[in-house]
Amino acid sequence: MKRFVFQGLLFALLLLAGVWAILTWIDWKGYSDEYYKRFLHPAPSLILGTSRAAQGIVPEVLAAGLPEGTFSLPLENFAFTVVTSPYSETYYKAIKKKIGGLEDKQGLFILAVDPYSLRDDKAGEQEKWLHLRWTAIREPNYFYLFRYCRPHSWVRPGGHTILHDDGWLEISGIPVDSASVAAATERKMSEYNDWEIQKSDERMGWLIRTIDLLKVHGTVYLVRIPVSPQMKGREDQVWPDFDQDIRAIADSMALHYFSFIQQSGDFRTTDGNHLYRDDAILFSKALCDSILLCTPSQ
Amino acid sequence: MFVLHWFVCGRNLRAQNGLIVLASYAFYAWWDWRFLALLAGTSLLCWSCGLAVARWRESAPRRALFFNALNIVVNLGVLALFKYYDFFAQSFADAFLGGNASGILLHLALPVGISFYTFKALAYTIEIRRGTIPAERDPMPVMAYISFFPQLLAGPIERPQHLIPQFKQLRTFSYEQATDGCRQILWGLFKKVVVADNCAVYVNEVWDNVGGEAGSTLLLAAILFSVQIYGDFSGYSDISIGVGKLLGVRSRKNFDMPYFSRGIAEFWRKWHISLTSWFRDYVYIPMGGSRCPKGRVIFNTLVVFLLSGLWHGADWTFVLWGAYNGLLFVPGLISGHRPRYRDAVAQGRMLPSLKELGLMLFTFGLATLGWILFRADNLQQAVAFFEGLGHLGTLKAPLLFFVTPRIRLQMIFICCLLVAEWTGRKNPDFSGIRTRYKILNWCLYLAIAILVFWFWRNDSAFIYQQF
Numbered sequence: 001m002k003r004f005v006f007q008g009l010l011f012a013l014l015l016l017a018g019v020w021a022i023l024t025w026i027d028w029k030g031y032s033d034e035y036y037k038r039f040l041h042p043a044p045s046l047i048l049g050t051s052r053a054a055q056g057i058v059p060e061v062l063a064a065g066l067p068e069g070t071f072s073l074p075l076e077n078f079a080f081t082v083v084t085s086p087y088s089e090t091y092y093k094a095i096k097k098k099i100g101g102l103e104d105k106q107g108l109f110i111l112a113v114d115p116y117s118l119r120d121d122k123a124g125e126q127e128k129w130l131h132l133r134w135t136a137i138r139e140p141n142y143f144y145l146f147r148y149c150r151p152h153s154w155v156r157p158g159g160h161t162i163l164h165d166d167g168w169l170e171i172s173g174i175p176v177d178s179a180s181v182a183a184a185t186e187r188k189m190s191e192y193n194d195w196e197i198q199k200s201d202e203r204m205g206w207l208i209r210t211i212d213l214l215k216v217h218g219t220v221y222l223v224r225i226p227v228s229p230q231m232k233g234r235e236d237q238v239w240p241d242f243d244q245d246i247r248a249i250a251d252s253m254a255l256h257y258f259s260f261i262q263q264s265g266d267f268r269t270t271d272g273n274h275l276y277r278d279d280a281i282l283f284s285k286a287l288c289d290s291i292l293l294c295t296p297s298q
Numbered sequence: 299m300f301v302l303h304w305f306v307c308g309r310n311l312r313a314q315n316g317l318i319v320l321a322s323y324a325f326y327a328w329w330d331w332r333f334l335a336l337l338a339g340t341s342l343l344c345w346s347c348g349l350a351v352a353r354w355r356e357s358a359p360r361r362a363l364f365f366n367a368l369n370i371v372v373n374l375g376v377l378a379l380f381k382y383y384d385f386f387a388q389s390f391a392d393a394f395l396g397g398n399a400s401g402i403l404l405h406l407a408l409p410v411g412i413s414f415y416t417f418k419a420l421a422y423t424i425e426i427r428r429g430t431i432p433a434e435r436d437p438m439p440v441m442a443y444i445s446f447f448p449q450l451l452a453g454p455i456e457r458p459q460h461l462i463p464q465f466k467q468l469r470t471f472s473y474e475q476a477t478d479g480c481r482q483i484l485w486g487l488f489k490k491v492v493v494a495d496n497c498a499v500y501v502n503e504v505w506d507n508v509g510g511e512a513g514s515t516l517l518l519a520a521i522l523f524s525v526q527i528y529g530d531f532s533g534y535s536d537i538s539i540g541v542g543k544l545l546g547v548r549s550r551k552n553f554d555m556p557y558f559s560r561g562i563a564e565f566w567r568k569w570h571i572s573l574t575s576w577f578r579d580y581v582y583i584p585m586g587g588s589r590c591p592k593g594r595v596i597f598n599t600l601v602v603f604l605l606s607g608l609w610h611g612a613d614w615t616f617v618l619w620g621a622y623n624g625l626l627f628v629p630g631l632i633s634g635h636r637p638r639y640r641d642a643v644a645q646g647r648m649l650p651s652l653k654e655l656g657l658m659l660f661t662f663g664l665a666t667l668g669w670i671l672f673r674a675d676n677l678q679q680a681v682a683f684f685e686g687l688g689h690l691g692t693l694k695a696p697l698l699f700f701v702t703p704r705i706r707l708q709m710i711f712i713c714c715l716l717v718a719e720w721t722g723r724k725n726p727d728f729s730g731i732r733t734r735y736k737i738l739n740w741c742l743y744l745a746i747a748i749l750v751f752w753f754w755r756n757d758s759a760f761i762y763q764q765f
Contacts, residue, residue: 001304001471008480011743018748150754152499 019146026149027140033153035080038167040139042100044072045218047167048210049112049225050086053079056225056275057110058284059166065288070295071108071218077167079112086117087207095210097137099217107218110287111210112225113246115239116192118207120200172277174270185272189230192273197238199245211253221291222250224259226283228272232264258290303545304471311468315438318465318545322447326410329451333409336376337445344369344419345440351426352433362427369423377416380406385612411451413609415444417576422458424580431459439465448541452534454552454572461547469546478729479543484743485730486536487750493711494529495755497522500705505673508682513689518705520687523673524666525712528557530761531570540729555719555728558643560657562626562664563636569665573609577602596631600624610672615680619671626664642724 026032047057059075078098085091099107135144155161162170174180214220224243227235235242243259250257260283267279275283299321307313327334347369354361384403391399422440425431434440442465443458504511504519511519535552542549556568566574578587585598600621607620630636643658644650650658674680722728731742 001473004471004473004476007477011740011747014740014744015747015751018744019751022748022752148756150752152753152755 020142023142023145023149024140026145031151031154032145032149032163034155034161034163034169036141036144036149037163037165038076038078038098039135039137039141039144042098042137043074043076043078044099044104044106045075045108046095046098046214047075047077047079047110047112048085048091048095049079049110049223050082050114050117051080051169052114052225052227052274053077053110053112053223054081054167054169055171055277056280056283057112057223057287058168058281060164060168061281061284062108062110062288062291065285066108066291066295070106072104072106074166075108077164077169079167082116083121086119086121087113087203087210089206092206092210092213094135096213097135099214100137104217107214108291109214109218109220110223111207111214111220112223113207114224114227115197115199115235115242116195118200118203119195120198120203168280170277170280171270171274176268176270176276181268181270181272184270185228185230188271188273189234192231192234197235199239204245204249208249208253211249211255215253220253220255221294222246222255222257223287224257224261225275226260226262226264226267228269229265231269231272232261235261256290256294258287260286300544308471309468311466312438314469315442315465318442318447319438319445322442322445322450325447326445326450329410330407332407333412336409336412337415338441340373340376340415340419341441341444342437343372344422344444345434345437347423348426348433348440349435351423355427355429366423366427370420373416373419377412379404380408380412382608382612389614414453414455415450417455417573418444418449418458421455421576421580425458431462434462434466446542446547448538449549452531452538453570454535454538454549455576456549456572460550464547471546475543475546475548478727479540481732481743482536482540482543482729484540484746484750486533486538486540488533488730488746489529489536489715490533491750491755492746492753493708493715494526494533496708496711496753497526497529500708501526501673505675505679505683508679508686511686513687516683516686520666520670520683522705522708524557524662524669525715527669527672527761528553529715536729551726555723557662557665558658558720558723559661560639560643560654561630561637561661562623563630564639565661565665566623573606577606581605592631596628599627599631603627614677615671615674618677618680619668622668622671626668645724 047053047059047062049057054077057077057079059077063073063075076098078095079085085094135141135147155163160171160173162172164170211220211222224246226232239245243257243261246259247257249255267283268276269279270276299317302317303314307317323334323337326337347365350365351362351369354365384405387402387404388399391397391402422431422443426433439462443456443461446456446461449456501519501523504515508516532553539549539551550572552570552572554568554571556565559565559568582598582602585601586594587598588595590598603620603624604617605620607616607618607623610616610619643654670683671680674683718731719728722731731739731746733739733742
């Protein structure tokens, strides 16, 4: 038995060393999935929400458009997907880890809101994605690499998906001609039309708690990102008072709410839901202008 | 579990068995707690019927028969309810109600592992009635036998005469058995994670677009699925057997390198051995087996394979798959030419003869055609697949092995598997790669472990778990 236990431990140690070497190599080469870079270091300013925000708001553009010293940098995109980062306890705790123990009071927090991020999801997002629940923020993030970064999940150079260091998820190289976008929009609408959308008081509660958390560290803005007219139509149908509901929260908490939903159709999307890369840059500039109008000049 | 089993419970048999039962139930609950009561109920029914069968076996055989039948009927009834009711109800509705089955379907979730532990439960009372094993007064060995966690989800379907005696004597730690178990677990993980799961990526892509793929792609996918299902299922069996060895419990092998078979009969003696032997001993032989007129033998064979197909799943594709395999036996049964290969292929030689190679490839081809039915989601998809295969372009398939980049790496792993199992084919206790040199063995095992880590997918599942 002793011999077996000793050899077992030795094998485990050698294996651990091998795995550690591989993870270190993966981190050094920059091979990772489309979320890893967001788990490396805390940040004083964040963009939050679902994949609409992950693709639609470009931190670099916002940071470049805002006067230096207005907000603490770096500004990072910490938005994921509609099933993994709707406003919830899990997302709240992950955001808390992301801002870390920073004492900063000059953060900039853009919270993207839409009916899908605040819907009553009976399946529960907490069960779906443990990345947010268990992952600490550190560099290199061995836990994350070990758990999630295998070759099959790597974002490959030259591929359609690029995760920038600031967390912006750039999707490029996919067809954006009208026929392709129409087909992609139809597929997306068909998927989203299957979802039952009901306002979730619990998620609204977590949105408010998230705002309360972030207000201590800086300025919070609520944003509704524009989509395609078809998606807007669907959202108007399932939650017609969405803008009023969010505005009520913003007013009660002395925040600004920028709803760009009436400009749906003015910005190109790849699938009716996510802004096309170039239009994400344009939208980010428009958002920046809105923020500047509200920011007292220094 | 290992620590508790050997260091805490190592000197007490009841503690060892109690730990195994507790761990097995905890394991099952982790998968699906809703059906724990069903598992417990099956075990207790089986145990109590076993006592009754043993009690009346000599003095009142009809009463013993009743309790045996009770165990069989209740357990099969539960299996039929959960697994087959909706299938037959839908089929009935399709045939007689215009397809409208909304009022008669039950939509019951399938309890994990029910097909496997039910068959173990049936074997228990059957063997008691046959007099091959005594009934157990203590329910613990029976519960451990039925719920033994390494075998709970996807077999092997162990026999009570082999497993229960091991739960009636204190298991002592054996270094050789434990290291053999570790080696087998690692080998099973290699087959499952490195070989099968990588094949699955390509196979699933092709099957998602059957109508739009070229014949050569379809053939390649069919071949890779044959590799996938072998790697997946035999890999699971190896892991299961290896874990058992770590706990001092020996299980019989479930696969004996079936793709080296020289005929379909040999193939079915080496594929999913625990299930095919179960059907042989409890269905085929009681029906008369091969000691009947030729027509009856053919009938018995077809019934067994139809039932085997149905056991795998509640769908007509599985029934057809079973029928197809049964029909493959018919020419041999009619002609009387049924070579019974008892020795390993290429016995005493490094390489097979041309004839042996031809027979192996032919058998592999027959099995692969059957796996198409097995893999298809429905009959329409299977038909579309076969139609796609029937084009001349299919003949280009062998080239795809070398020109498709994603397949090239996979080919290396498949070749490693092939070479390892070919060189180990004569070893009845083959449990993975092993050389004469300890350092080389360690390097190989570390390499395999790292490959398993490298290719591990969190979303991977075992194919046979669904049955």
